[in-house]
Amino acid sequence: MSASVIVLGAGMVGVSVALHLRRRGRDVLLVDRQDPGLGASFGNAGLIQREAVHPHPFPREMSEILRIARNRSVDAHYHLRALPGLVSPLLRYWWNSEPGRFARIADAYAALIRTCLDEHMAIARDTEAMALMRPVGWLRVYADAAKLEAGIAEAEAMRREHGVNFAALDARGLAAAEPHLQQPRAGAIHWTDPVSVTDPHGLVMAYFRRFAEAGGRFVHGDATTLTRGTAGWSVQTSEGRAEAAAVVIALGTHADRVTRRFGYAPPLFGKRGYHRHYALRGNAVLNHTIVDTAGGFVLAPMRAGIRLTTGAEFAPADAPATPVQLARAEPLARALLPLGEQVEQQPWMGIRPCTPDMLPIIGPLPGQKDAWCAFGHAHQGFTLGPTTGRLIAEMMAGETPFIDPTPYRADRF
Template structure:
């Protein structure tokens, strides 16, 4: 075989898998149509979310469903014609969000999340990547007392059960922490553990450079050409076919399109997201990422400027971009901060790969010896890439997994 492992997909998850396998002495080829980190890993809030021990459930209250159904919300937008294609996975998502089933998913999700800082540090320490991992956390702002009290109760429970650290700011403390905030809020919760990544694309590229420096190979190619080659696998690179004993499918939202050809059709679905950067007026600054719960979008300081990141858009994967949420959010963002001109006129768009039970798919591809899955991380691919890489490498190399992989097995679908 020309290589012992082919990793399909060079986002944060795929790069992390490739790097962990390379560190264990496997000969690895990383393949993607684009350069590393140019898919969903490029556009996100730039947070390594140690506090995110609870995944995003499907809303179950009538008032919340009615708010979303109006299709005017800032955090959720949908193309009406695309909804029939989402009916089955969203119904399963709703089913898994029932409180008892959700609690089971949350325990499994928290087991992954609580490792994220250590696993990123294990890849970043001693490299230029450490400068990208800013230990400043992020803040959630509140203007309603009942909502604030409920959030504080949840934060206390997360601290007690999962070691999530935070501080509470009143209105004056928030104004002191963010002196250029142009509105008054009742208070904020500052989650102190998460890293704020100043350039998520650069972080993926840094890990990819480590992989290549250790002897790994990156090639351009079409993952959809994957086929059996004897007892192994073959895929077409830009110049030559590549063969290997094992293959890892880390293609994010496109993964199920490939696995279906090999008899595995998980009910995954994509949430589209957008971002755009803005400069600040004069000497104004934003000190740390913040999400204003009244406005429902994230603003984060990045190398390129202040990044405005939208929530979820439900649309056909091949539908043209419709950055309606950005257009709705921008005037509100300008009321929150002294934003100046847009850095780029055309916003970025990507697709977050989601599963109905809110857990990623990590482990062997059913019925296909030598094929492995690493996809379905929804909003947390940046956070969980190194954790997934280590867990899958443990399994592939016959080592005792550092976490119980059972909740993430592909066979659950």
């Protein structure tokens, strides 16, 4: 097989890259070892997060660090065996989270985030994807009144600096928005800009169908077989060796397995996450995705049921799933919302690809002609897939990028 571009990785980022390249007339072959949308794009809170102008920093307060170090929380868990390999990236992550450095990083991050709704709509409009998208925002729920006030003050600053919108809800307003919560809460911040998606995998597949309808091709293949030849790039697929003049590496947390073979070793590290769906008892409903700050978990209304998601787990790449955070979160979630039976026998697990400076890697692969990077989006690959797809396609086409790509360049590492 031959193509003008091979895109490795068929998650939200890879599918979006492939679609944007195809719209610019490229003959695109999308390659993944599994079917589209089954990686980290499958398991998330289902939010296109226009408000997420600040990436997730490393905790700076000693009390917070000690809380996480005890390894008993819902929002963070670690395997002792993983820590030696994480010392360097986590120290750099901590260093970059210093307020002055973090402010500069947040400005670069916000430049991507502020485009996310428009770029998703440019793909989803007039397709079945629109039926999956609910423009209702989400709720950050607080049990403590002082923490609610602090959260509102931070939200006000974000509104001034980045134009995000929110509404502050007191206890009565929260009860009106979510009448089936079973425990009192001080209130909530309602982020009103984000779009809630009832089936994240379904949205990736809707975008994939747009790619296929435009003449794009998909095939299963092994990205680790990527080689460089005199005519370009080639990779082994289930239908034989595929060749192309250019390649885009959109493999998420597995990207460095490929790039290291070509002299580029980015300091990627993974944050594992889990989810499980539950039925609701009786006539209960959940109108919005809610983040319970006291419990450290997310509840999201999905087509499959109420999705309970956890924070970050740091584990060796070969470690089996250890959904202890779900086990810790479930009784807390049941106390907050009348959850019924579990929908699946086993929880889902995926890995978020993270960088120490919290910015994705988007741009040319250093030292390699016609090779491009599109990975490292951490918690926001689902949100930023279409934005990344457009940015990569514009750079590859020699167009003036609609966003300055400099902060995301691969050679910063």
